[in-house]
Structure formats: C-alpha cells, structure tokens
Amino acid sequence: MGNELSAPYDGPPEVLEARDLPSIAKYMKSPECRRVFVMLGAGVSTAAGIPDFRSPGTGLYSNLQRLNLPYPEAVFEINYFRENPVPFYTLARELYPGQFRPTLTHTFVKLLADHTLLDTCFTQNIDTLERQAGVPGDKIVEAHGSFASQHCIECHASVDGAKMRRAVETGDIIRCADCGGLVKPDIVFFGESVSMP
Numbered sequence: 001m002g003n004e005l006s007a008p009y010d011g012p013p014e015v016l017e018a019r020d021l022p023s024i025a026k027y028m029k030s031p032e033c034r035r036v037f038v039m040l041g042a043g044v045s046t047a048a049g050i051p052d053f054r055s056p057g058t059g060l061y062s063n064l065q066r067l068n069l070p071y072p073e074a075v076f077e078i079n080y081f082r083e084n085p086v087p088f089y090t091l092a093r094e095l096y097p098g099q100f101r102p103t104l105t106h107t108f109v110k111l112l113a114d115h116t117l118l119d120t121c122f123t124q125n126i127d128t129l130e131r132q133a134g135v136p137g138d139k140i141v142e143a144h145g146s147f148a149s150q151h152c153i154e155c156h157a158s159v160d161g162a163k164m165r166r167a168v169e170t171g172d173i174i175r176c177a178d179c180g181g182l183v184k185p186d187i188v189f190f191g192e193s194v195s196m197p
C-alpha cells in the first residue's frame with residue numbers, strides 16, 4: 001500500500017471551487033453534500049499523545065528496543081506472538097484505551113455524524129478514539145482492528161473486556177478457558193487479514 005507511483009492531477013477540481021479547506025467546508029455545508037466518507041491515519045492521533053509507528057526517533061518501532069525483539073515489527077506478528085506474547089502485552093499497556101483523549105479531528109467526525117452527514121469513517125488507528133469521541137460504532141470501519149474486543153487466537157472464543165484490561169495492566173498473559181490458546185485484542189497483526197465491512 002502506498003508504494004505505487006502517482007502522478008499529480010493539475011486539471012480543475014470537478015466538485016470543489018478550489019483545492020483548499022474553505023472550498024471543502026463550503027461544499028460540505030451545501031445541500032449537494034449528503035454523504036461524507038472520512039479516512040483517518042496515525043496523524044490524527046499523534047496530537048492525543050499516541051506515538052505513530054514509523055516516525056524515526058519518536059515512532060513506536062524505534063522505541064521498542066527495550067523489549068528485546070528480533071526486529072521491531074515482530075511485536076505485531078502473529079507467529080512471534082504465539083512464541084512470545086510478552087512484548088505485545090507490554091506495548092499494549094502503553095497504548096491501552098482510556099489513557100488518551102480524542103482530538104479535535106475525532107470530535108469533528110462526531111459532529112459530521114450528529115449532522116447526519118457521516119456515511120463511514122475508515123480508520124487504520126487501533127486506539128478507539130473515534131468511539132471515545134462519540135462517533136457511532138456502526139459508522140466506523142477499523143481496518144486494522146482495535147482494542148474494543150478480544151479473542152482467543154486459536155479457537156476465536158470471545159473474552160471479556162474487563163479481563164483483558166486487567167491482564168494488560170498486570171502483564172499476566174491470559175489463555176483461553178476453552179482451548180488454552182493465547183488471547184489478544186482484535187488488532188490485526190501481520191499475518192492476519194485486514195477487517196472489511
């Protein structure tokens with residue numbers, strides 16, 4: 001994703017008066033605009049204090065050395081998690097919802113929903129700040145999953161949220177009551193498929 005070359009289009013805009021924020025705002029307030037789709041990436045959550053994953057120096061990957069991973073991405077690899085879930089649980093404690101507050105951008109998406117303009121909010125973030133801002137769950141597609149639910153990675157049995165939260169807080173790895181498999185929040189790991197509506 002994002003690796004293909006793209007060429008700038010320099011013709012006139014087809015819907016907006018110009019390619020700037022005032023033109024977008026004007027169009028959104030007009031009767032012609034009835035359905036707004038929003039696509040959110042890491043940038044909307046960095047202002048909430050959540051580190052993004054790839055920025056050199058400040059990104060999550062460059063701060064993972066202390067977890068003794070063979071390479072940073074291993075923390076989100078399903079096969080590595082099976083062998084050693086400790087680094088992910090350690091990281092999850094830092095990222096767990098409840099420690100961060102939605103930003104103005106998240107609140108703006110809620111405002112769109114309040115005005116019945118929001119069709120769908122696609123997000124690749126796993127922090128659930130869209131939900132915390134009050135965006136209705138049925139309007140959100142969390143393409144990389146989220147901390148909002150959790151399952152056994154083997155038999156997919158659902159696990160109670162309070163139990164998951166306690167496990168992340170204490171660092172006690174939980175195992176499935178049915179099959180003994182490891183349990184993790186429904187964040188999409190490398191080696192798993194992304195969520196589609």
Ligand SMILES: [Zn+2]
Binds near residue numbers: 153154177178180181
């Ligand atoms: Zn299980």
